[in-house]
Structure formats: C-alpha cells, structure tokens
Amino acid sequence: MKYIKGFDGIRAVSILMVVCLHAGLTDLLPATSFVQNRLFLLVSGNAGVDMFFCLSGFLITRILLQEKDKSHTIHFRKFYARRFLRLLPPLIIFYIIILLLIALGYTDSTYTGLLVSFFYLYNYIPNVYYSSILGHTWSLGVEEQFYLIWPIIISIFNRYKIVLVCFIIILMCYIVPLLTDNITFVHNHKSHLLSASFKVNRFFLPAAYPIIAGCLLSVLIFYFKVKTKRIFENNISFLVTFMLFLSPLYYPFVLLNIAYLVHIFGIALLLSWIFYHPASLLTKMLEFKPLSY
Template structure:
C-alpha cells in the first residue's frame, strides 16, 4: 500500500507541464515589467501587449494547479482507497508557508523601518490568505499580488473535501457546471454588487472556472474515460 508521500513523488515530473510553467512565469515577469518599466523600444511595444499578459500567465498557473492537485488526490484515493487530509495539508503547508511567511516578515521589517508602506492590517489579511476578499485601504503593492496565492490556498482548503464527499463522477459534473456558469456569476457580480467589481478577477468564486478546467482534465483522463466517469 502506498503512503501519501510516496503517491505524490511516484508519478514524477511532466516535462510538458514544466514547459507551461516556464511560459507562465515568463508572461508574469514580462507583464509586471511592462507595468513598471516606463520606456520600451518602440518596436517592442506590440510584442509586450501580447507577451506581457501577466493575467494569462496566472490563468495558466491556475489550470496547472487544478490539474496537478486533482491528479494527486485521485492517485492517492485509487492507490490507498482513501485520502489522508492530514498528509495533504502538511505537504501544502511545508511547500508554501515557510517562504511566504518569511516574505511577510521581511515586508513587516521594511515597513517598521519605513522603507515600504504596509499597515499591520495588510500583513494580517495577507497572512490569513484573505487579501482577495478583504483588501485593506493602503492598497499596498508589496502585498497586493498575494491575491493569486489566496485563491490557491482557498482552493486547497475546499477541493479535497468536495472531491472525497462527491466522488469522481459527481465532482466531474460539479466542475463542468462551475465552468459553464462562472461567466454568469461574474456578470451578476458586476451588475448586482458594484462594490466588488474591481475584485472580480481576484476572488475564488469568480475565478473558479480556471481552476476547474484543470480539475476536469484530471478527472477525465484515464485509459477508459467512460468507465471512470460512470463507474
């Protein structure tokens, strides 16, 4: 019987996924560069409008995350007959929390030294992975980019429980429904909740379809897709 840690390491790396990761990183870096570097050679400007699409790069990351996390969960469930929530969350914590909280501490020190403008509320909201729902008044650039990590952590918190509770077949259907209705949710949020318009691109419930694309890929892949989905 495979343990949770072995299940995660056994599949190995996927070169194609690593390539998409690299592309995503490039798009994010170029996107931020295009917003912070004031002068580009004139011949570079058209290319930056396409290649400097940081939002597209983040969307690629979300699709990859939805796919890899769902594939990891399914492998453990099928390999052991159950999912160890403890092992899953320990892995997520050890991968993300150390670097993230070191960064927050560093920003806190810089704020104390008045090198950057960050309030204690900024740090608390970011530390709780709620920046995308509870942005604070300072509008700190130094922490504003944590919205994408907030979406990832909220996804990690909810999706394993949903997958185990519903099973593969119903989880596949739910992911498909979310992909289909998410555009309507964004439209309704824009119309009915004007105060949230600026946050539509950064909230989990208005960006979940991007993650669900990856989840659908993982839930659908199999040597016998029809059997896997209907069993």
C-alpha cells in the same frame, strides 16, 4: 506521481510571463486596441497566472485521484501539511521583511493588509488597503481557498459527481461576475459600487475558473482513459486545441468575456494534449533544459 514531460516547461513559461509583467516588459508592447484587448489575454502576467492555475489544478487533482484509487481515501492531514509547509517558510521570511518595512515607513503596505495576506485572503482586500508589494499574494489566496475544499470533493464523490461539480463551479464562475457587476454596499453612510471598491475579478469566483478547468481535464483523463486518449491522439485535436487557445485573437469584441473562458479551456486542453504526446516537437521544446529546470 510519474513525471509528465512538458509540464515543467509550461510552469516556467507561466512564471516568465508574470516576471515580464512585473519587470515592465509588457509595457513595451504597442498600446493599440488589438494588443490591449486581445493579445494581452494571451501574453500578460494575468495570462501567466491563469496558465499556472490550470497546471496546478491538473496536477493536484491527478495526485489526489491516484491516492484515492490506491488507498480508497484522501489523507487530508498529509495533504494540507504538504501545502502549508511548501509555502510557509519563504512566506514567513517575506512577511517579516514587509513587517519591518511597514514599521520603518518604507512601504505603503498596512498592518491590516499584511494580516489579510497572511491568512490567504488578499484576493478580497479592499482597494484602499491594497499594496503592490503584497499584490501577488492574491493568487496564493485563491489557490489555498480552492484546495481547502477540493480534496473533500474528490474524497466523497464518485467520478460522475466530481465532473458535475466541476461544471457547476465553471458555470458559477461565469454567472457570479454578471450578478456582482452592479452590486452596491453602504459604508460610512455612503453607497459604493462593489466592483469599484474591490478587485472582484480576483474573488474566489471567478478567479478559480482556470484551476477548475485543469481539474476537470485531469478527472476526465484519469477516469475515462480510453475515450480521452482516442480524442487527443486524433490528428485534428491539436488544431482544435490551438484554435481555442487563440480565441481572444479572433472572437468578436462583444464576446471577449466568453473568449477568455474558451481560452482558459484551451489551456486545459493543451495540457491534456501534451500529456498524451510526450514525444511531440512542442513537448521537446518545453523540455529544453534551461526552461524545464
């Protein structure tokens, strides 16, 4: 795939946001309602993960669509091999270290948690088994779960059905959390609230929403080049994109859940805008060598 200017910079920004969270730098921000409930949706580590997810969905989808367009099929074996080989070597080293730390009693991680993480299911780990040292692997789980099914969808459906599938998944990402809010389950003869026992916001639905948002814009750009180019080359497109991206800052408090969805869509639109404006000032800033490296 041809190099897309600005995207390495976006990836670097998203990673820096996560690093700042783990380094405790975001804790230095004022503990006001505005910062906690609004600004954090833009600058927190979770926002960095969302940005990374969106970028991942955009790029992986473009690679798959180019392969399908060129060879009329998706080489699943090669795709999955690339995915696992890219992640597995550093992960194996990481898991060996965690295994030793567990055996020596230097971590609160458990063998159960380690096994769940190894199989990319840490986004479903019960809170009682959750460990911060393995916590970051939940995002790897969401990505790998998504990319198990996404190449199949790209392969068997035409452009219109792919777009329809994207909208269906987006709708499910909004509806499922509403349905699971009050779900209870029985364990050891006691009733437990699902949302109190698991990190339900990390379940595949709704956590896959940023990925599918990036996928959707990538599909639209690939299959509807003329229309999307006309839209994003319009002078007002950046203003609309910027306003959607900043939606958590000005949406009414009762609509903050919707503001989050709009914000993610704003990220996808921002990626699309950068795609069509490789010579813009924003893209040049993102291409700053220390950042894009």
